[in-house]
Amino acid sequence: MNWTNILTKFLHNGEKGKCPQCGSSELTVETMSFGRRSITFHCNKCGASRHFDGIAPANEK
Numbered sequence: 001m002n003w004t005n006i007l008t009k010f011l012h013n014g015e016k017g018k019c020p021q022c023g024s025s026e027l028t029v030e031t032m033s034f035g036r037r038s039i040t041f042h043c044n045k046c047g048a049s050r051h052f053d054g055i056a057p058a059n060e061k
């Protein structure tokens with residue numbers, strides 16, 4: 001499981017998944033949908049984070 005897998009899963013079914021670095025499920029997801037859509041994942045346990053920019057809204061329900 002890496003950040004891209006987590007993003008894909010989140011876009012498909014809204015699941016946040018687990019941190020690829022420490023395995024914690026305490027992930028914070030910040031979504032910004034103005035302009036180009038972007039999503040930031042942040043692990044509350046180990047502090048790892050990943051930012052995705054310009055995500056296509058194709059998988060939204």
Ligand SMILES: [Zn+2]
Pocket residue numbers: 019020021022023024043044045046047048
């Ligand atoms: Zn972590």
